[in-house]
Amino acid sequence: DVVMTQSPLSLPVPLGQPASISCNSSQSLLYSDGNTYLHWLQQRPGQSPRRLIYQVSNRDSGVPDRFSGSGSGTDFTLKISRVEAEDVGVYYCMQGSHWPWTFGQGTKVEIK
Amino acid sequence: EVQLLESGGGLVQPGGSLRLSCAASGFSYSNSDMSWVRQAPGKGLEWVSFISHSGITYYADSVKGRFTISRDISKNMLYLQMNSPRADDTAIYYCARGHFSAWGQGALVTVSS
Numbered sequence: 001d002v003v004m005t006q007s008p009l010s011l012p013v014p015l016g017q018p019a020s021i022s023c024n025s026s027q028s029l030l031y032s033d034g035n036t037y038l039h040w041l042q043q044r045p046g047q048s049p050r051r052l053i054y055q056v057s058n059r060d061s062g063v064p065d066r067f068s069g070s071g072s073g074t075d076f077t078l079k080i081s082r083v084e085a086e087d088v089g090v091y092y093c094m095q096g097s098h099w100p101w102t103f104g105q106g107t108k109v110e111i112k
Numbered sequence: 113e114v115q116l117l118e119s120g121g122g123l124v125q126p127g128g129s130l131r132l133s134c135a136a137s138g139f140s141y142s143n144s145d146m147s148w149v150r151q152a153p154g155k156g157l158e159w160v161s162f163i164s165h166s167g168i169t170y171y172a173d174s175v176k177g178r179f180t181i182s183r184d185i186s187k188n189m190l191y192l193q194m195n196s197p198r199a200d201d202t203a204i205y206y207c208a209r210g211h212f213s214a215w216g217q218g219a220l221v222t223v224s225s
């Protein structure tokens with residue numbers, strides 16, 4: 001199975017400051033069709049998860065542009081340019097390139 | 113508006129059975145792949161099962177041989193038949209569309225005697 005490793009696991013950030021979460025996969029996530037199925041999800045407290053970024057760097061509809069994704073192969077990053085109060089929650093990377101699909105452990109973002 | 117609504121959760125005894133349902137609306141269900149994902153209390157997300165728009169299925173090793181995913185295109189419904197559940201299957205079960213572009217609100221399944 002592809003192991004997804006996120007860091008840090010806890011991220012206290014002052015309001016208005018940037019935040020960055022790293023995700024590393026144990027195998028390349030480049031799929032045979034040329035796409036890389038690495039996605040980022042947000043789970044606010046008490047809510048269902050929500051996808052923010054799909055295929056490394058594409059923002060889902062309605063996602064603020066302060067969220068951005070980058071990376072390739074086995075190393076990926078989610079960045080929040082200026083953290084807002086509504087960004088508190090747990091962020092997961094996940095891969096859909098290899099069966100079984102797997103998630104990272106989650107990174108808890110809180111306001112410092 | 114895309115909507116996914118799970119139902120059928122509850123308390124089930126170890127070794128019993130339970131069927132979760134997910135009602136889909138607001139998108140072309142017949143052309144969509146679907147998944148079940150679960151989250152144990154206080155834990156992270158775990159992919160459980162997938163069914164393609166054409167009926168191809170995949171399962172996590174932890175549920176293979178015990179759980180069955182299925183779909184009824186005519187009713188826009190997704191199902192997860194849980195047989196012989198164990199205590200470590202206790203979780204909120206979410207249905208999700210495709211590569212997780214939409215999620216339901218979740219259904220809590222508690223496996224306990």
